[in-house]
Amino acid sequence: MSDPTPSEQRAATTSLGELVGEVTRDMSTLMRQELALAKAEVKQSASTSAKGAGLLGGAGYAAGMVVLFLSLALWAALALAIGEAWSAVVVAVIWAVIAGILFAVGRAQLKKVQGAPQTAATLQEIPDAFTRNEENR
Template sequence: MPAPPGSSDERSLGEIFSDVANDLSTLIKQEMDLAKTEMKEEAKKAGKGAGLLGGAGLAGYMVLLFVSLTAVFALDEGMPLWLAALIVTVIWGVIAAVLAVTGRSALKRSNPQLPQTQQTLKEDAAWARAQKN
């Protein structure tokens, strides 16, 4: 407990360091508890959003399925059904191939090693070592 203003503090240097260490430990624990609480709240929001996006993805898939069926039946008016289905299938195959190639090249360009974070952590460690010496 800090001494009131105007009074002399009779604590030893070791007691002062111990109090500071305890206060710092308490502060860190409180910050961690706050971070946990905030993360739980954000995770709930993210979970709800992910569920809604999953539902939207399923609905989008159904739209594509029925648009494809509509295209097959429309093409069937001027050609055999098997040929109409084959044409729609080839179109979807080309779309899938383009998306796969594009996605693959995007993954190759990504850098999961987080170079900036690694660099700043190295700088922090060097700074901490310099403070010890």
């Protein structure tokens, strides 16, 4: 018969209570680390979401103010050249293009939100920690 490995020697000399205590401490440490990681990832996602939402809100507010004030001035100026009806259509098309661009930029910012991918990946590894490995067989 071969000599016992260091793990086998330790298991033979350590009480069950000590082993359970070690596992409990390790699990507690692991859970604290996972919680800290989740908090950091959620904070980063919230920041990115806030930027995207701010851009969309700014796009809506800017579109409203611009449509209200500049559209009236542009409409009046174009009315002298092409008539009132066509000048209104030209002004509406210009602001529709601007609003579309702002919307696209804000939407792209919101698509960058990733959630908590690192936390999800490490949480999937926890069940593997409970399976027996070669050293413990």
